[in-house]
Amino acid sequence: MYPVTMSRNYIRKTESKYKIEDLRHAVEDVRNKKLTLGQAATKYSIPKSTLFKQLKQNKVKTLKKGRSAVFNREQEDQLGKYILDCCKTFYGITPSSLRRIAFRFAEANKLKHNFNKETQLAGKDWYYGFISRHPSISLRIPEATSLNRITAFNVTEVNLFFDQLKIIQTKHNVM
Structure with missing residues (x-):
């Protein structure tokens, strides 16, 4: 478990020990057979594994630091749309249910993830991070029904609910 004082907005404290230009030169030297992989790694102070990965690709790309994302942008947008649709149809989503949905989505799509398999x-x-990337989504832990909420249960809200229900029924051909 994380310590209480740990910040969730991590700021990287180190920089890479080599420059992108050195990486380009090392890849060029190995491809032109001026140096071997090990010699280039030593000369330019670049890890062999990094140099090997770059040699597999057609052009040298700047490396992303840190863990790779579980979902790509398209998948995350799809997940965000699903959450918003659930909220519009009065299906309450809590933070823990969103985390469970994300786990199941990753499993269903057979994505590599580091989510907790025991708690799913x-x-x-x-x-x-997801909530910060999707500010239109606002989830809260359910509370006891307040007086304001009871008075908000009026004809307009009930009609809105049944309109949404009718849309879903026609969409899925359920009557």
Whole structure:
């Protein structure tokens, strides 16, 4: 478990020990057979594994630091749309249910992830990152029904509910 004082907005404290230009030169030297992989790694102070990965690709790309994302942008947008649709149809989503949905979505799509397989939940860090990337989604832990909420249950809200129900029934051909 994380310590209480740990910040969820991690700021990288180190920089790479080599420059992108050195990486380009090393790849060029190995491809032109001026140096071997090991010699180029030593000369330019670049890890062999990094140099090997770059040699497999057609052109040298800047490397992303840190863990790779579980979902690509398209998948994350699809997940966000699903959550918003659930909220519009009065299906309450809590933070823990969103984390469970994300876990199941990753499993269903056979994506490589580091979510907790025992609890079948995405992590809290993933949740906070997802919410920050999708500010239109606002989830809250359900509370006891307040007087304001009871008075908000009026004809307009009931009609809105049944309109949404009718749309879903026609969409899925359920009557």
